[in-house]
Amino acid sequence: MPKQPYRFSYLLLTRLLLLWVSATFPAQAQSVYTQETALARDTVPSFKRHLPWLAAGAATVYVGGLVYLNHTWYEKEKTRFHWFNDSHEWKQLDKAGHFWGAFHESRLGADLLRKAGVSEKKAIWYGGALGFVLQTPIEYFDGRSPAYGASFTDIAANTAGSLAVIGQQLAWGELRVLPKYSFHRTPYAPLRPNVLGNGLSEEFLKDYNGHTYWLSVDLAKFLSPTSRFPKWLNPALGYGVEEMVFNDAAANRTLGLHAYRQYYLSVDLNWQAIHTRSKFLKSAFYVLSIFKFPAPALEYNGRQGWKMHGLYF
Structure with a gap:
């Protein structure tokens, strides 16, 4: 059975979180220090005051969404954690979706930490891991479902999306x-x-x-x-x-x-x-x-x- 249908709620949740945070707190597009980004540093103290509330709100919505998803899709039937090879399904377009989502979540994470005054390397590595962190927990639920199973290739696509952000930032200082x-x-x-x-x-x-x-x-x-x-x-x-x-x-x-x-x-x-x-x-x-x-x-x-x-x- 294809995994795609029940991912709707989860994917919608992560995409809406991404768009909400992006629109609420515009992050710097690059780490290159131009006059414009220098002026933007003046907003760092204000942003730092809002960041804990923003992080707490996003985390609450995200965790609540995972709990709801677990209750809605998985609670009726559970089995021992297992893996399922879905690399041949949907002509891999779903993997492109995982890559796209993880990339932009990691991009946002790095930009927000940078704007909050976190050091450049920490912003890249910690923020750049956000896509992997947000996307991968669903695999645990898949692995407990008798109809599906955790997917190595989904995790690989999530990882590739995050690494694409980290790699470009380390190589060029920008995307x-x-x-x-x-x-x-x-x-x-x-x-x-x-x-x-x-x-x-x-x-x-x-x-x-x-x-x-x-x-x-x-x-x-x-x-x-x-x-x-x-x-x-x-x-x-x-x-x-x-x-x-x-x-x-x-x-x-x-x-x-x-x-x-x-x-x-x-x-x-x-x-x-x-x-x-x-x-x-x-x-x-x-x-x-x-x-x-x-x-x-x-x-x-x-x-x-x-x-x-x-x-x-």
Whole structure:
């Protein structure tokens, strides 16, 4: 049985926590000390006063969500802790989701600790572990469920997301490659709404056919400082799937569907390269940088070959 459906509550919880904290306390985008970040240090004492309350509130909501999830999904039937190999399922798009979530949670953790005045290395290592810490406890519940099992590959994807933040910060002192997410509605969710979602809000998290995960590259930071390449424009590589109503290929074929992979080349908007003094806009840009900006995209898949999208979500 696929694990995906009952993860909805947990994934929604962690994503909402991420967006709430990001919007409430805009963190510094980088650790490079510019005049703007120097001015931002003046806010550190104020932020330190709020940080314990913020951490306590977030921890309460998060732990409460885990308790609710355990009670709702797992309490009826439990077994001895065991492992399950799901590396072959859903064409690994769920692993991309784990990586994306862990990355941005770790990114936020490092930025918040840095803004609170924690030393640079501690902010990177302790904050950078946040994604792993938030995402991985669900594996314990999976391991106690007779229908599922803890997943090494889920834990590996969580770890990779956190390490991608830590590695970039240690190597460059900033983030130059960001995983991003985009979504479009598909005709497949109504074929299996209990798994792929019933309505837009559920499909946003559950319909893998409408999910695309991207790597958005801040190319300007790899080029010479004198380069005229626009700082607000990033090339982006994407990955998605289509015709995947059931994870099992035989079940898919009963609907006349054959799941296949999709690869994309597009451009993306680098929100945080847009200079503003507005705290509201800084918060908005920080949150928006989690998502891929709609743009033209070139697609390749093994079914149809090359395709051009005038505007791809």
